[in-house]
Amino acid sequence: MKKELNGGLILRSLSEGIAQDAANLPIFYRDIFKAEGDPHAENLLPWTQDLIDRHPVVTEDDIWVIVDPAADDKIVSAVLLIPQVWRCGDVMLPVGQVELVGTDKDYRRRGLIRQLFEVAHARSAELGHVLQFIGGIPYFYRQFGYVMAMDVGMRHSVALFSVPALKEGVQSQFTLRFATYDDIPALMAFDAYYARHFTNFVSYYDETMWRYQIDGKRPDATTNRDVMMIVNTSGDAVGYLMLHKPLINGGHGLACIAYVVGPNTSYLATYEDVMRGMNAFVKETYPENDVLMVSFAGGLTEAFDALAIETGHALGPNMGLHTAPSIPYPWYLRVPDYVALLKVMTPVLEDRLDGSAANQYTGDLNMGLYKPYYLRITFENGRVTHIGQHELGDGAPFHVQFPDLTFLYLLSGYRTIDELRQLYPDLQIARNGRVLLEALFPKQRSTITMTG
Incomplete structure (x- = not known):
């Protein structure tokens, strides 16, 4: 697509075929x-190149630039859309991630981002997306209809050496190894189990996307991850980790953005061996970085929280080996x-109502x-x-009145009715409405790991 803007600027997609x-x-x-x-700016080069020529679903119709013909078609603003799928229970939701929003400082305050968001949202609608999300600048994206309603930052940071080494002669029950293409059916099965038992929304990877995550990205891209299988003593995979590579030399932290277990084990059973495995992994793989801590993503299930918190407590309250930020940074939705x-979520709503106070x-x-x-939802x-x-x-009669965009906080599982009413006294609710809403939209974390 191509559109002329005020001031002689031109908005166009990469599908216009302008090589430069x-x-x-x-x-x-x-x-x-x-x-x-931004200390990671250099790593944006390979990430952007991946999105242009390697990503399985991003096309040239999903990337837009604004150029200035008076400055030799210099790019002055740009944005792109990453189509993807989230899973809620067994329901698949097509969604769009708006990413890499930027404007040259000499061209700001001209409404260029608004123009780009209009075409990104239109493209997202064309692709059937029921939701868009983005991470970034505090408050800024609210002007385009977004609210911060899903955890994305880190919640727990734990010293890798905080779990004691095994005693001599004792064997680890679980070890880590790199994932391969042969593991993809197991990875998908673990995600399905996790979606049913531990989370509200979770990123869904099909076989093509798992291939891309395992080895499809340029090595120095800022979104590159190590996918590690958790393996028992029989050699069977029972879960996996997704670890963000510490790309900046001298970094002392490893980020665990996914820790998923399947039906044949638990967080309790795997945690200590997983911590020991990560400690050994970073010492071997990133010796120059002197990695001391692992930070766990805020979207990881509550089932994991006590393990991380008590690990730090066990080593003493003054050792500084665990921190637990109360508010991880959120995605905008x-x-x-x-x-x-x-309508897409209908099977989930019916499942949640079953056996509830509104059965x-x-x-x-x-x-x-x-x-x-x-x-109106009729049952x-x-x-x-x-x-x-x-x-x-x-x-x-109304069962509830939601001010502003507060219904989205409830729908995403980010806040309870009581939490919202503390902030919004004009959120009015009747008894029947409260019972129904608490059953249909329980507070629950989401694990969104897809960033291109």
């Missing part, structure tokens, strides 16, 4: 982020059409948004028979 756009884009991102003091998202519910759930319309014996948007004035 594809060649200049990685350099553009490197230079503008470097100017902002945007839902352009609640009805479309809720076999028959009736409506009317959710006001302080807009000229409201949302019959616990099954969803209707999800729709209705105009005000039909006399239907």
Whole structure:
């Protein structure tokens, strides 16, 4: 696509076939982020190149630049969209990640990002995405309809040496090894189990995406990860880790962005051997980095929390071997059409209602948004028979009124009704509405690891 903007600037996708756009884009991102003091700016070069020519689903129709013809078609602003899938239980949700948002400092405050977001959101809608997400600048993306409603940062940091070495003659019950293509069916099965038991939303990788994660990226790309299988004494894989490579020389921390176990083991059983395995792995693989700590992503299941917290406590309260930030940095989420998202989630909603305080519910759930319309979900014996948007004035009683975009905090599992009411006194709710909403949208973490 191609569009002329005010001031003679041109917005176009890479699919327009302008060779210099594809060649200049990685350099553009490197230079503008470097100017902002980003220590990882150099690693944006291979990441952008991967997105242009290696990524399994990103196409030239998903990458846009704004150029200035008066400056030899210099790229002055750019954004891209990474199509992907999230899993909620056994339901697949098509979503879009907006990424690598940047503008040359000499061209800011002209509304260029707004123009780029409009085309990115339109493309996302064309691809059938029910949600968009992005990480980045505090507050900035709220102006485009986003709210911070899903953990993305690190929650626990633990010293790698905090778990004692095995006593002489004692064998590890679990070890780590690099994943291969042969492990992909097991990786997908572990993710399916994890989605059913431990999380709200989780990144879904098909076989093609797992191949890309295992060895498809350039080695120095900022999104490169080590995928490690957790293996028992019989040689069977029982889970996996996804470790962010410590790309910057001299770094002292390893980031564990996924720790997934399958049905044949547990976090309790694997944790100490996994910690020992990571300690041995970083000493062998990154000896020049002197890696001392591992940080665990904020989206990891609550089932893991006590293990990380008590590891630090066991070594003494003054040793500084564990920190637990109370608020990991969140992803921004945007839902352009609640009805479309809720319809896709219908099987999950029915499963959550089953056995709850609203088991076999028959009736409506009317959710006001302080807009000229409201949302209605109709149930019959616990099954969803209707999800729709209705105009005000039909006399239907509201079960809840959500101010601003607060329904998204509930839908994402990021906040409870009580937490929201502490911040938003104008969130009004009736007894039946509370029972239904607490059953349908429980507070639960999400594990989103897909970043291109």
